[in-house]
Amino acid sequence: MRFLRRSSTEEADVTEVGGDSGGTDVDTDSASSPHKGYTPGKGRPTPRRREAEGRRRGPVAPPPRTTREAIRRSRELRKKNPVSKNERRAAARERRERMLAGDERYLLPRDRGPVKAYVRDLVDSRRNVLGLFMPLAILVFITLLIPVVAVQQYATLLTTVMLLGMIVEGFLNGRRIAKQVRLRFPKENVRGASIGWYSFVRASQLRKLRVPKPRVKPGEKID
DSSP states (O other): OOOOOOOOHHHHHHHHHHTTTTSOOOOOOHHOOOOOTOOOOOOOOOHHHHHHHHHHHOOOOOSSSSSSHHHHHHHHHHHHHHHHHHHHHHHHHHHHHHHHHOOOOOOOOOSSSSSHHHHHHHHSOOOOGEEEEEEEHHHHHHHHHHHHHHHHHHHHHHHHHHHHHHHHHHHHHHHHHHHHHHHTTTTTTOOOHHHHHHHHHHSOOOOOGGGSOOOSOOTEEEE
């Protein structure tokens, strides 16, 4: 077996270097290179995971400016992630059920929060004349189809009286409910106009069509 050996020329060079330095061999490779466990610095900070992922994914697209652009993007997402009609219907049905049940995660922004929930309970615990608003509108539409002047005149008079009564009742209910809300939530910034309008719209809807569904029965006392 043959071992690697230095040639005579290399030995002579090393001898000459040793003679010039006082007889001590100098290992240029070990002097210039660091030890094995040394890792040279990169000269810049290590990027965070979020920055690295952002570079891989590319720049984030700006929000859509128009409704048409939003629809186009939603169609592109559907093509990339196709979902069956049954799955979409099931998801929509689940969202509807959670919204009717009063789940905060699925409610509209106008219906969220304990203040709005308390207002709904106050409205649902009473029977209001405002609840006849939609039936009255249907009655007016029917009377317009009847070609009898007397019937139309009486219907107009009845509609005017009912509307005035609804306006007065809505105004009084709004003040009453806003006062109770301030007593119940003294730290909340309660605006009387906003609470009054919210209670007016809630009371003008049929009880079965109210969203979320009423949690209390008519006549039930609200603490």
